[in-house]
Amino acid sequence: MVADEPQSLVALASAVRRPVAEVRRAVQRLVADYDGADGGVRRGFELREVGGGWRIYVRPEYDATVRDFVLTQSPAKLSQAALETLAVIAYKQPITRSQVAAIRAVNVDSVVRTLVARGLIEEVATDPETGAIAYGTTPLLLTHLGINSLDELPPISPLLAGVDEVADVR
Numbered sequence: 001m002v003a004d005e006p007q008s009l010v011a012l013a014s015a016v017r018r019p020v021a022e023v024r025r026a027v028q029r030l031v032a033d034y035d036g037a038d039g040g041v042r043r044g045f046e047l048r049e050v051g052g053g054w055r056i057y058v059r060p061e062y063d064a065t066v067r068d069f070v071l072t073q074s075p076a077k078l079s080q081a082a083l084e085t086l087a088v089i090a091y092k093q094p095i096t097r098s099q100v101a102a103i104r105a106v107n108v109d110s111v112v113r114t115l116v117a118r119g120l121i122e123e124v125a126t127d128p129e130t131g132a133i134a135y136g137t138t139p140l141l142l143t144h145l146g147i148n149s150l151d152e153l154p155p156i157s158p159l160l161a162g163v164d165e166v167a168d169v170r
Contacts, residue, residue, distance in 0.1 A: 004109055005051070027054055044059055044062045044066075045057060045058055071118060082115060085115065089115070089136065090150065093137060095134060096127065096130075097109060098132060100112070100135075119140045120138060120144070121138060123135060124136035
């Protein structure tokens with residue numbers, strides 16, 4: 001549930017120190033259990049094999065409900081790290097997580113997940129060479145900022161003391 005990427009059977013077997021065949025059978029039992037096999041309760045989430053690994057997803061029929069819950073239950077304030085990450089994405093979009101991390105000099109994976117969950121950023125492209133996902137801001141961010149377009153963001157150079165010239169990053 002906490003992994004950013006689907007987890008392979010080998011990775012899962014390594015994590016629990018069990019043979020791959022045993023983990024494969026356990027995963028298949030979980031899939032059946034979550035799907036309500038043998039008269040059980042069909043869960044609101046499912047275990048899916050995607051991208052060479054396994055990952056838990058909300059069932060499509062519950063996606064809107066979960067999205068609405070997450071957006072309405074999230075605290076109104078963003079952390080300093082989230083604000084900084086959001087600013088980098090707003091000014092440099094489209095931009096990948098690794099590019100944001102390089103600019104901020106910290107890991108931004110959890111912050112990016114939070115911003116996506118709150119609907120402030122979204123996946124906008126995929127780098128054809130690396131497969132890295134590029135992010136951009138959403139119309140919801142513009143609404144929260146009270147602006148109509150990213151062109152209304154303030155220029156960044158006046159905010160940087162001692163910088164003679166900063167390239168236009170919008």
